[in-house]
Amino acid sequence: MDQRLSFVTLAVRDLEATRAFYVDGLGWQAALEVPGDVLMIQLGQHLLLSLWAEGGFEAEVGEIRRGPGLVPITLAHNVPTRDEVDAVLATARAAGADPVSPAVEREWGGYTGYFGDPDGYRWEIAYNPGPIGQVVLP
CATH class of the missing domain: 3.10.180.10 (2,3-Dihydroxybiphenyl 1,2-Dioxygenase, domain 1)
Structure with a gap:
């Protein structure tokens, strides 16, 4: 496979x-x-x-599990700069996203924040300065 x-x-x-x-x-x-x-x-x-x-x-x-709490999944959108993290979060909030958390500096060296879509799926908007961060950028 x-x-x-x-x-x-x-x-x-x-x-x-x-x-x-x-x-x-x-x-x-x-x-x-x-x-x-x-x-x-x-x-x-x-x-x-x-x-x-x-x-x-x-x-x-099959049947969807329903109840309190979050779906145990996040989706990530990586960008090449910290400023772009803030810009994408602002765009999502203007579109009606749940502003789950503002972007913050992470202990691993990145800069990330989260929003929720209309169904509560959490999107992480991330700047990752490490090698794996470069793998996911276009």
Whole structure:
């Protein structure tokens, strides 16, 4: 099996609100859109974010765990400078994101902050000055 990731698929409660956030708010472009069913956004050369209405997700994948607390996953968007971390967080907040935490200097040398999308999925916006940080930048 090749070592790669092709899709990150997330179940969402309200696909229209999710579309408004990612496409209208953040300015991302839909690669595929089936109203009421799925919104796919190309994030990299061979990587798609698939935002799937809960009903269709559960029909194919299985029952969604519901209850208090956070989904145990974070998504990360790395940028080449600290200033860009602040700019992306500001854009997300202007689009209606939950401002989970402002950017701070991390003990490992990076600078990161978090926001939540309409379904509470946490996005880390990060500047990582180390070698692995360079691997993920375009």
